[in-house]
Amino acid sequence: MTERLIQSIERAADVLELFLTNDPELSVKEISDKLQLSKSTVHGIIKTLEHRGYLQQNPEDLKYKLGIKLFTLGNFVGKHLDIGNIARPIIRELADEVNETVHLVTIQRDEVIYIEKVEGPRALTIYSHIGKRAPVHCTGVGKAILAHLSEKEVDRLLSAASLEAFTDYTMTDVNQIKKQLVTIRETGYAVDDEEIELGLKCIAAPIFNHKGNVIASISCAAPKMRLDEEKLPRVIAGIKRAAAEISKSLGYKGNDF
Known part of the structure; x- marks a missing residue:
């Protein structure tokens, strides 16, 4: 009716x-x-x-x-929007769609912190849980946020970070990281290709609030071998679409996606 x-x-x-x-x-x-x-x-x-x-x-x-x-x-x-409650059904749907684990993070005290996690049907062996902290310079979720901050804030965060090399693929040179941030802004998504853990690949996209400020990001994390040439475009499209949907629910009116 x-x-x-x-x-x-x-x-x-x-x-x-x-x-x-x-x-x-x-x-x-x-x-x-x-x-x-x-x-x-x-x-x-x-x-x-x-x-x-x-x-x-x-x-x-x-x-x-x-x-x-x-x-x-x-x-x-704006003050009472709970991003976790808004994002939860969207990232759950995404996890079902791509059959992989999806994370939602925000930035706090110069690190990213995981605030939501939806496991895919094949759980990851990596150690990730709600409340876990991770560096910004070598995680997809961290770089997705960094790419949309002011240059001054990026400099502050990178200077405060230890820029530790977790694997041989971790990018630790500030100029190289900044070049990558330009690409992330252009494409709308970030990639962590075994930068924080060998064998792990993550695709991430930023989330904006009603003021147009980046406040969080989401990522799809999976063993690198599962994100092959056939599946990767579908994951990228899904991550960007889900991030845009969450941003829109927060009142974002921009056209970054």
């Missing part, structure tokens, strides 16, 4: 969403024309939204713009 929607609330939402386009200020006539509603109907909606603080009028041209109440609500939502 289709749920009953309240038309007046639908129309009020339509009015508010008009301001999310390239028109920060709109007159009653402009709103009426865009929504194909009568001026009297639009006027009633606008005055109600203005009374509650969701719209405010420019006294000079009498046009309307979004009000401070929406900023207050947006900040409240």
Whole structure:
């Protein structure tokens, strides 16, 4: 059975969403024309939204713009979004799709920390669990985040890191790492190819919040032999799609994917 929607609330939402386009200020006539509603109907909606603080009028041209109440609500939502709860069903679906383990990490005190993990049908032998910390310079999840930080923050994080070589494939030269970060920004995903553990390969992508700041990343981790030329493109596409879906759920409006 289709749920009953309240038309007046639908129309009020339509009015508010008009301001999310390239028109920060709109007159009653402009709103009426865009929504194909009568001026009297639009006027009633606008005055109600203005009374509650969701719209405010420019006294000079009498046009309307979004009000401070929406900023207050947006900040409240941003502070209370639980990325783990949002990401969990998405990374679970991804793990089922690629049949591999998927991690969700965030950055904390100059390291990445695992905050969610969904095992694939063939569990990894690597030691990973929720709460585990790992370096940023040689993990796919770490590099996916680094690539979207400011140059100043990247310099700070790399200077604070020990840049330890965990395998013969670990990149420890700062200039080389920075070159790789450019490629990551261009492609939208990062790779850890046996950099932290021999035989392990990870594909990772960044997650952005509603302000456009990178706050986390997800990765698919598997034995290198399983991520062959046939499977790798599917994993890359899945990781990027899942990261984009999580970012969108957090309010991200960018086009980085």
